[in-house]
Amino acid sequence: MAKAYLVVEGHGEVEAARNLVIRLWADLGLPHAVWGAPKRGKALNTRAGVLQACELLRSERDCAFALLLRDEDDGCPATAGPETAAWVAAASLPFPVAVVLAHREFEAWFLPCIHLMAGREIRPDVRIAEGTTCPEDPEGIRDVKGWLSKRFPPGKIYKPTLDQLKLTQWIDFGVLRASGARSFRTLENALRFLAAPSALKIYPPPRP
Structure with missing residues (x-):
């Protein structure tokens, strides 16, 4: 096939x-x-x-x-x-x-949907801070991974191998397309x- x-x-x-x-x-x-x-x-x-x-x-x-x-x-x-x-x-x-x-x-494709992801458990005790919203120019941000880490709980950072799939699954194509x-x-x-x-x-x- x-x-x-x-x-x-x-x-x-x-x-x-x-x-x-x-x-x-x-x-x-x-x-x-x-x-x-x-x-x-x-x-x-x-x-x-x-x-x-x-x-x-x-x-x-x-x-x-x-x-x-x-x-x-x-x-x-x-x-x-x-x-x-x-x-x-x-x-x-x-x-x-x-x-x-x-x-x-x-990861820039996460940002227009970040308000839909905020507060949801990505992995045990790891969530994006509630109330997080999309920045004005999501594709203009350098180091989106760092941007995400700053919105994780203290002592936690964004790890692609652990977090990227889950956040991808939460992308809303209609919201991302409209951005x-x-x-x-x-x-x-x-x-x-x-x-x-x-x-x-x-x-x-x-x-x-």
Whole structure:
């Protein structure tokens, strides 16, 4: 059976990103797809790292299409996205691939929904402080992980491997969509592309 594959960098994102993508795929009403176990890439902000990730995907004989998802901490996704897509294109994979860069971090997608997460138990004795609300520019915050930690109980910090999946499960797509988060909109467009690829096999289109 043909499968879709996801490539991420962080340990916490392996299950969190998979949960996000599978739920969002269904929320968008896209045709049924089976997502294989996510793959972890290294240095996905470099050509060498992306090409290595492409070889991991190529090794999966049942791969029908793939999504490469990483954080774009300080750069501009509008520039880095097509550049990364060009590196993928250079690998000449036989199936469609979409590239999405979360600006600035995957965790920025939590912030528009943070009021829905506040006060709920993430793990024993760990909750985001009640009354926490979304900052004015959630995608403009550098170090969202630190921002979250400051709203955890004293002595506790946000840990992606323990907390990222649970918070991802609490994302409300309607609320996140209404926030206008541009990198989330890119993710939605990327999934639509993978569900019905055009003559181009790469999203976003690499710049000449």
